[in-house]
Structures are given as structure tokens and as C-alpha cells.
Amino acid sequence: MMLAGLLVLLMFDNGGACPPDINPQTVELPEVVVHHADPLVINCTALFNRRLGDACVITDEDTSLFVGNMTNVDWDIQAYCNITMNESLLRKNVTITVYKTPDSVSISPLNHSGPMVEGTEYHLLCDIKNVAPLQNLVVKWYKGNESILNVTYSDLSIKTPGDVFPNLTITPSRDDDGAQYRCEAELDLGPEGPQPPPKMISKDQIHVEVLPHQPTFPTSPTTAGSMDTIQSTVKPGCCYLEFNPPSVVVEYGDPVSVLCSTSHPKPDGMGWESTIGGVSFQPDVSSVTWTVDKLEDWTIEPMCYHSTVDGQPRKTLSVIVYKTPDSVSISPLNHAGPMVEGTEYHLVCDIKNVAPLQNLVVKWYKGNESILNVTYSHLSIKTPGDVFPNLTITPSRDDDAAQYRCEAELDLGPEGPQPPPTVTSEPLNITVHYEPRIVCPGWYSELENDLILDNVRCIITGNPPPDTVWSRNGEQVNASVPLSRTDSGLYTVSAINDQGSANATIQIIVEYAPELTCRDEYNIVENENVDITALCKVNGRPEPDIHWFKDQNQVDPPIKWTRKNNGEYKAISNNTHGKASHIVVINVFYAPEILLKNRTSLMVIAGSNVSLDCSAEGNPSPEVKWNYTVAGNINVTTEGRQRTVRITRALSANTGIYTCTATNRVGMVTRKTTVTITTEDYLKIIGIICLLVFCLLIVIAVYFCKRMKKQGSYHFNPINTNINMRALP
Incomplete structure (x- = not known):
């Protein structure tokens, strides 16, 4: 024997971005009908939201279960589909009918x-x-x-x-x-x-x-109850007799009247034979009426006959005497109080004193839905009796507060009253107890201090109404206290009643306005790769965006910083709950650079005054120093970022290398000037040499100019014209 409980399991996630939309109604399971000797395959399909690009679309995921040959399977086999998503479990039962044709x-x-x-x-x-x-x-x-x-x-x-x-x-x-x-x-x-x-x-x-049945006929006119009969002298027939109405449906105790007539051309007479209302033989008539003021015979079979030279044909009138029930009531059989989901119960319809039973139709209703008809057409009981048809139900949670009723209807055919007489029971309201069921979203979010677990939109069902408990990491939490941003996480909601319990897991996201975590100032070395957006962190839910501004213009902070990026930046962050901003000063440090450049060598006449200037820039501002051979006629002054060495009445002792050094935390730069102290005669010789060289250059220039004038340009005139040849300038 195979197990009666079969499991089809679907496990999936929702793509991490779309809210799930799963409940038992979105799980598609077929109603399975299978021959007991055939294999069984069950498909379980779940519809859910999944992210496709930037959109959430409805997709499906399915699986199947192969059971194999059903010959040895329990006739009451059951199967259900479990859907697991984000640690949340949904279940839906499969309806399986195993059938077998008769041997x-x-x-x-x-x-x-x-x-x-x-x-x-x-x-x-x-x-x-x-x-x-x-x-x-x-x-x-x-x-x-x-x-x-x-x-x-x-x-x-x-x-x-x-x-x-x-x-x-x-x-x-x-x-x-x-x-x-x-x-x-x-x-x-x-x-x-x-x-x-x-x-x-x-x-x-x-x-x-x-x-054929051999009928008997009266030898003389009879009244009700007469027993004298004679044998028919001809083959019985009824082809000459007609009833109006053709048949009778009458309520017990009501009057009845039926005309019997003959189409025979020469009838000797007619009569009615009946236990009540019989009519003695009437000679020389072609019609006779059977009348009863108060019909109280359940089995009456009145017979009309007529006498002719051909014999005495007769015909029995069809009479149905009916009675509506004295009472119709509905009640559970051997049970009182609430019903339990999945348990079989029997409802009894108590119908008292109704006739005839073979015309009785008992109709069962659930609300306004007809669910079962019970007939007694196989019976042939004309006298009133009691019947107790029952309805077997196995209520589910959907049947809680359902109303059941039964109706006793006498279907007496077209000759009976229309609509058919019906007696209806008072409705029976049933209460169904069932274990809790929870359907929750996979996640839930709201602004901090507004998010209360009791307000989470979970659908919790159960009867009796279940108690609800929230927990996190196995510890119970107060579901009526607002949550803060640090309370985000995975929560479990449990519903418990005397029929069982159910759990669901939900990702709780506490939302809050943006917050920027930044220093007021950052120091960055030039050409260094620094992502300031990573240094300046922003927090918030939903995840906020962040934009940077410099000089009121939106900018993208560089990764590789240069001195031109130095300055004040403003970060602005937004989400659905608010806005945050912060001003950040970026100091881009770079090594010193000397601005005023002295000659690398300087010749100074002894006794004269000379100044050597040195100025540098950098970030941080560099420290400028001169290094030289100390002498009493040398003085160093500072003006702004410029540092100056002054030599008064230069002496041969002042000859040497004067070095300017600019230093900051990033680096150092130097500039050297060689100072030579010389006499005045030496300078004159140098001046004469320079003058001679200058004069030589002038002579050379004049020579080349004259040479170019001699080469010149010429024009030619046509023949027979005066030709003047001249040098064109």
C-alpha cells in the first residue's frame, strides 16, 4: 500500500525586487480523475511576480509528481502541493478520484x-x-x-x-x-x-x-362495496371509454369529480365501481360521473364500465391521493456544536407523514446551491409515511456559517398542482472549526515609528479566532510597539487555536529619511585616486540618491584629484521620506613650485649691492629658505611668500652658491644661483668683447643685403616695341 499523503514541492524566490503575490488561490492544481490501474501524474503550477528588467511581471513555475500504477494505492488517496518562498509555506490540496468500472x-x-x-x-x-x-x-x-x-x-x-x-x-x-x-x-x-x-x-x-388478466363485471347495477360479478362474455377492452379529466391528482380530504363517457353508438348503460362514490348501473346513458365530496381512501381505484351488445368493457381511473408533510426539519446526526474541518458528518432531513412516497423528491441545498436530490421512485407505497434522508458532508473552512436546508417536494406530474407542493425546513447554520492559516507578503516596509507589526497586512484565518504572536530570532516581541530603523530583519508571525497552528516569515523593512555621514574636511594629495562618494556615506530606506554640487553647479566628483578640484562641495541626498545635505571642504595638496626664477649664475662687481629673490607656491603653503655662506654684509627679508637675500657692498668673500629651498608636507624643491664677485676692469674687457662681436654681426648683415639687391628681377616687352631693360626692385 502506498502512502496516502503525497507531496509536490515548489521552491522559488521572487527575484529580490518584486513583492510576491502568492496565495493558495494563485496555485493551480487540476482535479485528478484516474482509473485504478492507470499511472498518475500531478502538475502543480504557481503564479508569482518576478522582475524582468525594470518591471515586475507575472510568471509561473510548475512541477509534476509521477505516482506510478494505481492498482495498490489507497482508494482515499490524498495529495497536496507545498509552495515555499522566502521561508514562507503555502499548501493546497489536490482532489483525486480513483474509479473502477463494474466487474x-x-x-x-x-x-x-x-x-x-x-x-x-x-x-x-x-x-x-x-x-x-x-x-x-x-x-x-x-x-x-x-x-x-x-x-x-x-x-x-x-x-x-x-x-x-x-x-x-x-x-x-x-x-x-x-x-x-x-x-x-x-x-x-x-x-x-x-x-x-x-x-x-x-x-x-x-x-x-x-x-392477460380476466376481468369480472357486475351482473346488476352496484353501489359502493358491491361484490357481485360476472365473467365478461367478450374480450375486455376500453377503447370506447374516456375520462374527463383523464387522470386525477387530489389532496387527501379534497373533493373529486370525474366524467366517464363512451363513444359506443348503442350503449345499454354505464356505471362506476368504487369503494367510495360508486354509481349504480344507469341504463341508456352515454356518460356517468364519479363524485366524492371528501376523498380519504389512499388506495382507491375507481372503475367505469358500460354494457353493450359486445360485452361490458371497463376502465380504471388513475387516482393519486397526496398529502404534504406535517413537518420538515433538518439536524446533524449524533452531533451537537461546532464541526471540525475535514471531519465527516451526516445531516438528517426528518420528513413526517407524506404520501405518496414514490412521488417524493427531497432536495438538499447549501445556501441557494442545489447539492443533492433524493427520490423514492422505486417504492410503491401510497399511504403516508416518514422518511429520513441524510446528507453526508465533510466541511471545510469555506463552509463556516454555511446554511443547509432540505425541501420535500411532491412531483405529481403535469396533472398535479403547479408548482409542485413543497415544504422547506428551517435553515441549519453550521459552525466549522479549522486550524489557522496565514497568508502574508514576503516583505513589508513603512516609516520608522509608524511601523507596527499589528498593522502588517497578513490574512490570518482560523476558527476559533487564533491568537497571534510575533517573534524575532526565536524571541517574542511586542507587536504593538512602533519599530525603529535598527529593528529591520526577519520576523515570524504565529497563529494558534485549539485546532492547530500556522507560521509565516516576513522581511520587515523599517524606512527612514536620508542621513549623511561625512567629515567636514578631507585632505587629498594631487593625482591621488580617492572616491569621496565612498568616504561620504549616506544611509536611508528606501535607498536614497545623492548628488554633488560645486559653486552651485552639479558635478561628478573626480576619482583622480588635481589642484583645480580644490574647494567646497555640497552633498544632497533624497528619498521618499526626506532630504539631507552636508558641506565638505576638499584640500588638494601638491608639492611646492618656485615662481621667481633667478639666473643660475650671477656676476657681481665688488662693492656693489645685489638681491636674490625666491618665491614658491604649493598646498599646504611651502616654507621658503635660503642656504648660503654666512657673511656680515648679507641680510634675508620676507615679504608675503617671497624671501630675499640682500648683499650690501659685495666682497670677494660673498662668492659662492646660494640655494633656495621650498618645503611642505608633500615634497621639496630647490633652486641654485652661483654668485661671482669680480673687479670693474674685468667687466670692461668683457664689455669691449661684447661690443666687437656686435659690430661684426652688423657688418655681416650689410654685406648680405647688398648682395641680394644685385640679383634683382626683369620684364620683357613684345617685338617692335622699345625695349627698356631695367632691374626691378
Whole structure:
């Protein structure tokens, strides 16, 4: 025997960005109908949200379960689909119907053999072996090709194979001689079952042989209760007799009147034979009326006859005496109080003193939905009786507060009152207790100090109403206290009642306005790679954006910093809950650079004054120093960023290398000047040499100018014209 509980499991996530939209109603499971010897495959499909690019779209994910050959499976097999998402579990049951066609179907008369006698009641038995489930079985009776009766077992809840023996009551007439009867066993398994529904026809058909009944007739006019009869001298017939109305449906105790007439051209007379209201033989009439002021005979069969030279034909009037129930009530069988989900119960409809039972239709309703009809057409009881049809229910949570009622309707045919007389029970309201069920979103977010767990939109059902408990990391939390930003995390909500418990896990996100965490000032070395957006952190939920401004213009902070990026920056961050800003000063440090450049060598006449200047820039501002041979006639002064060495009345001792050094935390730079102290004669010689060189350069220039003038340009005039050849300038 295989396990009765089967599991189909789907596990997936929601892409991390789209809110899930999963509940048992979005899980698609087919209603499975399977032959007991066939394999079984179950598909479970879940619809959910998934991110596709920037959009959330509905997609599906499915799986299937192969059970194998069902021959040895429990007839009451159950399966369910579990959907696990973000540690949250949903479950939906699968409806499985396992069926089996009958081993055999046969028909035979009950306790009778041989020909049947006209007007006598007989019972035909349909023997159906080993069929399941019985509640889906429909037994159809046929006379020739005419459907005459359907028998159902929908009030049963038996899923295992069993035998049934429905019977058909017949009272054959001479017209039924040679008629064929058969029965069919059909399994109506609904739209999910095989089409057309599987059925089996009885292997034998009954050919009815009917012997005519020999009637008796009165020898003289009779009154009600007269017992004197004579044998008919001719073959009985009724072809000359007609009733108006043709048949009678009358409520018990009401009056009734029926006209019997004959179309025979020469009737000798007519009369009515009846236990009540009989009419003695009336000579030389072609019609006679049967009248009863208060009909109280349940089995009355009044007979009209007439006398002719051909004999005394007669005809029995069909009379149905009915009575509506004294009372109709509904109650649970052997149970009081609330019902438990998944447990089988029986509701009894108590119908008192109704007739005739074979015309009774008991209709069961759930709300306004018709769920079952029970008939008693197989009976032939005309006197009032009590019946107690029952309805088997297995309530679910959806049936809580459902109303059930039953109706007793007398279907008396077209001759009966229209609409058919009906008596309805008072409704029965049922209460169903069921274990809790929780459907929660995969995540929930709200602004801090406004987010309260009790306000999380979870659908929690259960009866009795369950108690709800919230916990985090296994510890219970107060669900009515507002949460702060540090309370974000995974929470579990539990619902508990006396039928069980259920849990759901939710990602709680506490939202808050942006906050910037930055220093007021950052020092960066030029050409250094620094991501200031990483140094200046922003917090907030939803995740805020951040923009940078310099001199009121939006900028993208560089990664590699240069001195031109130095300055004041403003960071502005926004999300749906607010705005934050912060001013950051960026100091870009770079090594010193000397601005005033002295010559690398300087010749100074002894006794004269000379100044050596040195100025540098850098960040931080560099420190400028001169290094030289100290002498009494040398003085150093500072003006702004410029440092000056002054030599007064230079001496030969002042000859040497004067070095300017600029230093800051980033680096150092130097500039050297060689100072030479010389006499005045030496300078004069140098001056004469320079003058001679200058004069030589002038002579060379004049020479080249004259040479270029001699080369010149010329024009030529045409023949027979005066030709003047001249040098063109």
C-alpha cells in the first residue's frame, strides 16, 4: 500500500525586487480523475511576480509528481502541493478520484420466473458488482430505447469498490408483452473524468411475457362495496371509454369529480365501481360521473364500465391521493456544536407523514446551491409515511456559517398542482472549526515609528479566532510597539487555536529619511585616486540618491584629484521620506613650485649691492629658505611668500652658491644661483668683447643685403616695341 499523503514541492524566490503575490488561490492544481490501474501524474503550477528588467511581471513555475500504477494505492488517496518562498509555506490540496468500472452488470426478476400477469406488480433487479466510487454511480433503467428511471447514490461517501442492487417496480399491461428491459451502470466523473463517461450495460435483457388478466363485471347495477360479478362474455377492452379529466391528482380530504363517457353508438348503460362514490348501473346513458365530496381512501381505484351488445368493457381511473408533510426539519446526526474541518458528518432531513412516497423528491441545498436530490421512485407505497434522508458532508473552512436546508417536494406530474407542493425546513447554520492559516507578503516596509507589526497586512484565518504572536530570532516581541530603523530583519508571525497552528516569515523593512555621514574636511594629495562618494556615506530606506554640487553647479566628483578640484562641495541626498545635505571642504595638496626664477649664475662687481629673490607656491603653503655662506654684509627679508637675500657692498668673500629651498608636507624643491664677485676692469674687457662681436654681426648683415639687391628681377616687352631693360626692385 502506498502512502496516502503525497507531496509536490515548489521552491522559488521572487527575484529580490518584486513583492510576491502568492496565495493558495494563485496555485493551480487540476482535479485528478484516474482509473485504478492507470499511472498518475500531478502538475502543480504557481503564479508569482518576478522582475524582468525594470518591471515586475507575472510568471509561473510548475512541477509534476509521477505516482506510478494505481492498482495498490489507497482508494482515499490524498495529495497536496507545498509552495515555499522566502521561508514562507503555502499548501493546497489536490482532489483525486480513483474509479473502477463494474466487474459485471446483470438484470433479473426478483423472486419470480416465467410469464407475468397483467396488472400484477413485479420487481426487476440490477446486480452491479465491484464498482467505485458509488457516489458517482448512475444506474439507468430502459424499456426498449425509452429511459424510464435513473437511480443515483450521491448521498453516499464510499470510495472503495462495492456492490449495489437497485430495483425497478413494474406493473405490466398487455401492451408490455414482448417488451425489453435493461439497466446500465454509468460512472459520472465530471468534466475531469473520461468522456463519454464509462458505462456497462447489463449482459442480459429481459423479454417480458404478459398474460392477460380476466376481468369480472357486475351482473346488476352496484353501489359502493358491491361484490357481485360476472365473467365478461367478450374480450375486455376500453377503447370506447374516456375520462374527463383523464387522470386525477387530489389532496387527501379534497373533493373529486370525474366524467366517464363512451363513444359506443348503442350503449345499454354505464356505471362506476368504487369503494367510495360508486354509481349504480344507469341504463341508456352515454356518460356517468364519479363524485366524492371528501376523498380519504389512499388506495382507491375507481372503475367505469358500460354494457353493450359486445360485452361490458371497463376502465380504471388513475387516482393519486397526496398529502404534504406535517413537518420538515433538518439536524446533524449524533452531533451537537461546532464541526471540525475535514471531519465527516451526516445531516438528517426528518420528513413526517407524506404520501405518496414514490412521488417524493427531497432536495438538499447549501445556501441557494442545489447539492443533492433524493427520490423514492422505486417504492410503491401510497399511504403516508416518514422518511429520513441524510446528507453526508465533510466541511471545510469555506463552509463556516454555511446554511443547509432540505425541501420535500411532491412531483405529481403535469396533472398535479403547479408548482409542485413543497415544504422547506428551517435553515441549519453550521459552525466549522479549522486550524489557522496565514497568508502574508514576503516583505513589508513603512516609516520608522509608524511601523507596527499589528498593522502588517497578513490574512490570518482560523476558527476559533487564533491568537497571534510575533517573534524575532526565536524571541517574542511586542507587536504593538512602533519599530525603529535598527529593528529591520526577519520576523515570524504565529497563529494558534485549539485546532492547530500556522507560521509565516516576513522581511520587515523599517524606512527612514536620508542621513549623511561625512567629515567636514578631507585632505587629498594631487593625482591621488580617492572616491569621496565612498568616504561620504549616506544611509536611508528606501535607498536614497545623492548628488554633488560645486559653486552651485552639479558635478561628478573626480576619482583622480588635481589642484583645480580644490574647494567646497555640497552633498544632497533624497528619498521618499526626506532630504539631507552636508558641506565638505576638499584640500588638494601638491608639492611646492618656485615662481621667481633667478639666473643660475650671477656676476657681481665688488662693492656693489645685489638681491636674490625666491618665491614658491604649493598646498599646504611651502616654507621658503635660503642656504648660503654666512657673511656680515648679507641680510634675508620676507615679504608675503617671497624671501630675499640682500648683499650690501659685495666682497670677494660673498662668492659662492646660494640655494633656495621650498618645503611642505608633500615634497621639496630647490633652486641654485652661483654668485661671482669680480673687479670693474674685468667687466670692461668683457664689455669691449661684447661690443666687437656686435659690430661684426652688423657688418655681416650689410654685406648680405647688398648682395641680394644685385640679383634683382626683369620684364620683357613684345617685338617692335622699345625695349627698356631695367632691374626691378
